[in-house]
Amino acid sequence: MLNIPAAPVIDGARHLHSGKVRDLYELTAGPHAGNLLMVASDRLSIFDFVLETTIPDKGEILTRMSLWWFDQLADLVPNHIVSTDVPDVVRGRAVICDKLAMFPVECVARGYLTGSGLLDYTATGEVCGVALPAGLVDGSRLPSPIFTPATKAELGDHDENVSYETIVGTVGAEGAAQLRDLTLAVYGRAEQIAREQGIILADTKFEFGVSTRGDTETIVLGDEVLTPDSSRFWPAAEWEPGRTQPSYDKQIVRNWALSPESGWDRASGEAPPPLPEAVVERTRARYLEAYELLTGERW
CATH class of the missing domain: 3.30.470.20 (ATP-grasp fold, B domain)
Structure with a gap:
């Protein structure tokens, strides 16, 4: 059974869901209200268990790596990133992203x-x-x-x-x-x-x-x-x-x-x-x- 810690409270954001590694919020205030805030934690899972022990800096590493790759792939497929100007409490480990179906x-x-x-x-x-x-x-x-x-x-x-x-x-x-x-x-x-x-x-x-976003429906690369x-x-x-x-x-x-x-x-x-x-x-x-x-x- 998964034992995921409670997601942190973030001003101007409503918690929607927590997965094995990421916490997802909807922004309720500010210029990006209505978009999603995706936060990468330092949690680690193996064999479908979320471990009690975390890996320091893991969330930041995953976020930086994903952003780097999105840049390398931008000419092949659009991605869900809207902004990296995130609340200070999750700076470096979070992105603001588009809502996708x-x-x-x-x-x-x-x-x-x-x-x-x-x-x-x-x-x-x-x-x-x-x-x-x-x-x-x-x-x-x-x-x-x-x-x-x-x-x-x-x-x-x-x-x-x-x-x-x-x-x-x-x-x-x-x-x-x-x-x-x-x-x-x-x-x-x-x-x-x-x-x-x-x-x-x-x-x-x-x-x-x-x-x-825009006038047409577009397939977009999301998540990490x-x-x-x-x-x-x-x-x-x-x-x-x-x-x-x-x-x-x-x-x-x-x-x-x-x-x-x-x-x-x-x-x-x-x-x-x-x-x-x-x-x-x-x-x-x-x-x-x-x-x-x-x-x-x-x-």
């Missing part, structure tokens, strides 16, 4: 085989109905990137990988094609940028919505984008198919939780215990390393 689809692009995709492939030779060559292993590069959508689960549940035909049934043929094409175009751009910095973008997920929370980043120099790859994300925390050292039984239904300080420090360092390598900026 979100598609009920997790738009996942995979260029490499791992995670739930590997499980599907091992069982069926396919991922989300996409047939793949025989003989692939954990970490294999795919012949070309694939669109492997998932349905959005309720908070605390797992997203479910589904076929492209399922998405057609959900959003229509035209909507499904637009989501697929945008997902693969954005992944292709981001994969190239990351590779130039010595990082493999193995897979990532995007969320899109429809904006009515291409952060260690939504993507698998691997150091290219250490890539070796056939094993679990080292990564720039919370894998350090997952590994610790599953180790005998933690004393946690995943099957117990109980949340993992508080993280040791060394695990917190290594996780923060890994997020920072990903940010600095990708953006070329010092923290």
